[in-house]
Amino acid sequence: MTDLSDLPPARPWRGSALWPAAALLASLALWGYAVTHTDVSDLGDFGLVGALHPTFWAGLALLTAGFWFTLRGPHRHPAWAPAYVVGLLVMERATQAVVYPTPLYAWAWKHDAVVDHLLTAGRLQNADVLGDMAVYDQWPGFFAAQAALVKLLGVDSAAQFMAWWPLVSSLLLLLPLLLIYRTFTEDRRLVWLAVWLFCVANWVGQDYFSPQSVAFALHLGVLAIVLRRYADGGSGANGPGAGRPGVGGSGVGGAGGGQRQAVWTVLLTLLVVAIVISHQLTPGMLVASLAVLFFARHYRDKVPLITTAVIFLAWCLTAALPFLSATMPDMLRSIGDIGGNVATGYGATPTGTGAVTTSWVARLLSGSVLLLAVAGVLRQPVLRHRALPLLLLALAPLPMFAASSYGSEMIFRVLMFMLPGAAFFAAAALLPQVRTLAAVEAQGARPERRRFVWLPLVALLAGTLAFVPSYSGKDRISHxxxxxxxxxxxxxxxxxxxxxxxxxxxxxxxxxxxxxxxxxxxxxxxxxxxxxxxxxxxxxxxxxxxxxxxxxxxxxxxxxxxxxxxxxxxxxxxxxxxxxxxxxxxxxxxxxxxxxxxxxxxxxxxxxxxxxxxxxxxxxxxxxx
Incomplete structure (x- = not known):
């Protein structure tokens, strides 16, 4: 079976750059005007949503429409889609950093305190000195790196740059996402629409100054390496790397291939170590993802799974053992209590019109993306067959519901780890039937029916606008x-x-x-x-x-x-x-x-x-x- 491919443009793109540039610049200009005319001194129950200048919404709508028509137009240049996605991240993740004089989120300030402790003490300490806060010294990777960054930048504390961390951490996700999606298709429409939907649906707020933000990017990096460099040659024509030069570890023979595979294994090991020493939950999610790929017989190379499991277990039995020993009884009691683990994600009771409304908007946004993903799986049989490993990765986090409530946040973390795969298939639902390159060459590019342009645009616009209340609707609490x-x-x-x-x-x-x-x-x-x-x-x-x-x-x-x-x-x-x-x-x-x-x-x-x-x-x- 031939690989999915981008539809070739009917005419050269060089003369068609004016309107995409105009739409992008106009939307960013509207955003710039909005953030300089937004007053956050007296936030109401709707948080930043009620305070934003109206031109923000106009700019976001224009950006979304420009992205869609640039993506779907016959003269699209490959540089415009990433430019629009970066514009989206700026509008999504940089707005708060510009309009608020201080960093958001009490948890971010807590992590700043941990960095300050490492700078003050100059070493890791145990529970005899720090009490419950010693857990951060047992997973010090992120905090040690930030302490070094504070020293390198010559600033007083991480508080001086952590307001921009959501934008930085979101930009870090782009490369591994692109590598993962390009493993299964070269259709740029599908790749960049999936990235856009991921950014829009990733409202759960784990991009702030935290170990999770970096660990998630590293998690996706490991998956990208495994999907692209450890594909089993026994998968034949049906494997994700079939017919793709340089994809799949077993597709490269000889001493040179063995040396390259050793390099990828070293890189994978370094990423896994960085994850394990930085965050408690992400290594478990990574083991579950790699296990699903291995036992589903899509990636038969044992190296990634064994490497991750051994490093994770070694850390748990050494540096993290004091914390795990103290919390193990509670962890064992929560195993299997799916209802309790899910319910604790909504342990607090939102009070007031704003809190209730924004909570439901966030749930509807996530539910809509997941339903679109199901529609994409059913609607695109070729893609479902080719990208089955990505579908498995979207389902792999679900068993974590039975493991723990993770401090009442497991439902949000599971959603976040499902999102890369779900966004890919959701994007497929918004595109017309994806055809193979051979079919396009034989039949020519057929014009799309009008409903395939306007209905997906309305859905994309609704989801993009819904991100704002989902992400910033409770800023009265966070600011x-x-x-x-x-x-x-x-x-x-x-x-x-x-x-x-x-x-x-x-x-x-x-x-x-x-x-x-x-x-x-x-x-x-x-x-x-x-x-x-x-x-x-x-x-x-x-x-x-x-x-x-x-x-x-x-x-x-x-x-x-x-x-x-x-x-x-x-x-x-x-x-x-x-x-x-x-x-x-x-x-x-x-x-x-x-x-x-x-x-x-x-x-x-x-x-x-x-x-x-x-x-x-x-x-x-x-x-x-």
């Missing part, structure tokens, strides 16, 4: 104004060693700052019984909780904009309850206000000796702490 950063920094910098910083939850910048010398406590992590005690008698209960701090340490209590947004929008506490807690503390003689600005206030417990005796039963107190 921290500069005043909030300054407030928390003021408290942490003045806190003596051994101090305790208390807050409602960890959704604020620098929530883990100086965690090697300052302890942190978030009372919404407690059992509901204890939270109810705090709501009932805020000042007295919090004073008792903070009274155990020994001098010279001090106990601080923070109320910030980010905490209030998270608690309110996720149904943890109402605004009235939060206001009651803060007013009780402000009026109590047990607390003294030590800092404050437009983003919140900070209080310190005057004296542990003045704290009242507990009123609740001992078992309730222990459950709360």
């Amino acid at each position: 921290f104004p500069q005043a909030e950063v300054d407030l928390v920094r003021q408290v942490v910098d003045k806190a003596p060693d051994g101090s305790l910083v208390v807050a409602a939850d960890r959704n604020y910048p620098l929530a883990f700052a100086d965690y090697w010398r300052v302890d942190h406590y978030w009372f919404l992590d407690d059992a509901r019984q204890h939270v109810d005690l705090i709501v009932g008698e805020p000042a007295a209960t919090l004073a008792r909780d903070m009274a155990s701090v020994e001098a010279p340490g001090r106990a601080y209590l923070l109320f910030t904009q980010g905490q209030f947004a998270d608690a309110e929008m996720n149904g943890l506490l109402t605004r009235a309850q939060l206001d009651r807690i803060e007013k009780s503390v402000a009026a109590s003689p047990l607390f003294e206000r030590v800092a404050g600005n437009s983003a919140g206030s900070a209080y310190t417990l005057k004296s542990a000796k003045e704290a009242p005796e507990p009123k609740e039963a001992p078992e309730a107190k222990e459950a709360g702490r």
Whole structure:
């Protein structure tokens, strides 16, 4: 069977570059105007969606239409599709970096604290020193690399560049995605439309400053090497590398071929090591993917699977053993509990029109792409046959639902790992019947019916626009104004060693700052019984909780904009309850206000000796702490 191929242009492309360039430049100009005229000082329940200047939506719509007609036009030049995709990533991933004065996401700030710890300590430390935060020193690859980058750039911390990390990490995905897709087709329409759909459907937010962002790119890099360089020659004409020079490890014989294969094995090993020492989940996903390819008899070379499994197991039994030993009972209990593992992905209850709406838009976006992928599998039998390994890779993450909830995030991670394969077949559903090169040469390029142009364009436009609320609709939670950063920094910098910083939850910048010398406590992590005690008698209960701090340490209590947004929008506490807690503390003689600005206030417990005796039963107190 001949390979899928791009349809040859009817006429040369050289004279047809004006309108694609005009559409691309116009859309970027609209985006530039929008981001410079967007006010994020007072975000509502719809986050950035409600704050964006209308020209942003016009620019995004124009970019999508320009991409579609450039992709489908008979005079397309191969450079325009990647140019439009990069434009999409700029509009998707750089907007927040431009309009917000500080980096988003409390988790990104947490990872900045880990990098700061490595720079401060100069070495890895264990749980005796760091407590629960020692887990990051057991998977230090990403953080060590970022510490080196901070030194190399000569900046004070990773916070000075991590706002741009979503754009950087998304650009890193392009090369492995292209290599994977080009393994199964040379039709540029299909390849670049699949890349576009991947970017649009990848809303789950794992592109921020995190080990997962880099580990996922490395994961795709390993798969690209395996698919292109380890294809088994026994697959014959049906294998993905059949008829393709240089694709498939067994297709190259002799000493030169053996040397080249050794080079690819070394490269694969380096990528696997980087994944294993950086992230807990991605190596397991990679083993599952390679196992599916091997046992489905599409890639019979054992080297990738054995190499990955051995390196992963070796790390788990050495550096990661302390963490795994402590968490193994909980991990074993969650095995097989598919309903519980999936349900915890929506453990919080979105509250308010904006939170509920954006949550459903995100689910509909993912569901639509998956349904399109099913349609593509059914509609394109030739492609289904040729790209069966990619279909298997899309299904490989599903068993992870039975393994663990992964801190209530497994459903989002599984979706992300399914997406490269799903986007490929979803793109096939939006294109007309893909023909082989032989069929085109025999019959000529037939004009497409109008519905094959406009209906897919409408679907593509709807999905592209839906990305924005899916990705940025909860920015009221994720965004921290500069005043909030300054407030928390003021408290942490003045806190003596051994101090305790208390807050409602960890959704604020620098929530883990100086965690090697300052302890942190978030009372919404407690059992509901204890939270109810705090709501009932805020000042007295919090004073008792903070009274155990020994001098010279001090106990601080923070109320910030980010905490209030998270608690309110996720149904943890109402605004009235939060206001009651803060007013009780402000009026109590047990607390003294030590800092404050437009983003919140900070209080310190005057004296542990003045704290009242507990009123609740001992078992309730222990459950709360």
